[in-house]
Amino acid sequence: xxxxxxxxxxxxxxxxxxxxxxxxxxxxxxxxxxxxxxxxxxxxxxxxxxxxxxxxxxxxxxxxxxxxxxxxxxxxxxxxxxxxxxxxxxxxxxxxxxxxxx
Amino acid sequence: xxxxxxxxxxxxxxxxxxxxxxxxxxxxxxxxxxxxxxxxxxxxxxxxxxxxxxxxxxxxxxxxxxxxxxxxxxxxxxxxxxxxxxxxxxxxxxxxxxxxxxxxxxxxxxxxxxxxxxxxxxxxxxxxxxxxxxxxxxxxxxxxxxxxxxxxxxxxxxxxxxxxxxxxxxxxxxxxxxxxxxxxxxxxxxxxxxxxxxxxxxxxxxxxxxxxxxxxxxxxxxxxxxxxxxxxxxxxxxxxxxxxxxx
Numbered sequence: 001x002x003x004x005x006x007x008x009x010x011x012x013x014x015x016x017x018x019x020x021x022x023x024x025x026x027x028x029x030x031x032x033x034x035x036x037x038x039x040x041x042x043x044x045x046x047x048x049x050x051x052x053x054x055x056x057x058x059x060x061x062x063x064x065x066x067x068x069x070x071x072x073x074x075x076x077x078x079x080x081x082x083x084x085x086x087x088x089x090x091x092x093x094x095x096x097x098x099x100x101x102x
Numbered sequence: 103x104x105x106x107x108x109x110x111x112x113x114x115x116x117x118x119x120x121x122x123x124x125x126x127x128x129x130x131x132x133x134x135x136x137x138x139x140x141x142x143x144x145x146x147x148x149x150x151x152x153x154x155x156x157x158x159x160x161x162x163x164x165x166x167x168x169x170x171x172x173x174x175x176x177x178x179x180x181x182x183x184x185x186x187x188x189x190x191x192x193x194x195x196x197x198x199x200x201x202x203x204x205x206x207x208x209x210x211x212x213x214x215x216x217x218x219x220x221x222x223x224x225x226x227x228x229x230x231x232x233x234x235x236x237x238x239x240x241x242x243x244x245x246x247x248x249x250x251x252x253x254x255x256x257x258x259x260x261x262x263x264x265x266x267x268x269x270x271x272x273x274x275x276x277x278x279x280x281x282x283x284x285x286x287x288x289x290x291x292x293x294x295x296x297x298x299x300x301x302x303x304x305x306x307x308x309x310x311x312x313x314x315x316x317x318x319x320x321x322x323x324x325x326x327x328x329x330x331x332x333x334x335x336x337x338x339x340x341x342x343x344x345x346x347x348x349x
Contacts, residue, residue: 002157008187009161010164027207045336046302046332070276
């Protein structure tokens, strides 16, 4: 059982690490065409979009209303004031307070 | 005089390095808050499933990929073989290929040596933070960021396994919002600067939702297709603008 798990972990490590490493080796060695570079420059934005939606709507299944208020805080504060630390810690705090209140 | 200048320069470089290190740690704090409760629940689940402490630790320390670790536990319990679990892991984690490719365009000369380490630390979260760092990406920043995230993930796992429900569920539940709040806080200033970026991000989210709903792709590839498709659309409309300028 233990040996079986170890093989599984090593296998999972390989198939996770190789896709993480390979692009670095390819991109650093070869000069990539401009179009490809443009495409890659959009990846952070579109990745964020897909990471947020639809996951955010089921972030905390046991307290959806509270988490929606928490996320609203992050959106409103982030839009008007910016920054990362305050929106993140604030939304956690607001979610917690809402949970106590609701 | 030369010596004085020299030591002054060294001092400024050192100061800049320290500053980048500090920035990296600061940028990693939201990830720590987000990772700890998830890693702890992984540790708890691993214990419930019957894994040893060492195996649970190795899962987080060697694989270091949240969703696929949970999936592996679920499949193990369902009696699925290692080969199939590994294949599913490849599918689930392949989105990091895109993220690494994008991040690789920002690698500077002095980071090259650290590529094996930086590549290992690529997660949805470290990628998002590193991609939107103000100014150039530095090795001090990204390594501090990744090391902190990694420590939180591994430590959280061991803590969850060893201590179990350390924090009350209200608190861990609230902390579950942290990573989403972080993604949103990263995206908003960019969206404010460029409407196109906002549209592309929302488009990607809509694609992700619709493809997930229609269920025609294996898990993990829904997100990859959404990211690639909307980035492709962004690139395509870039070119059209350039052509118009030429005419």
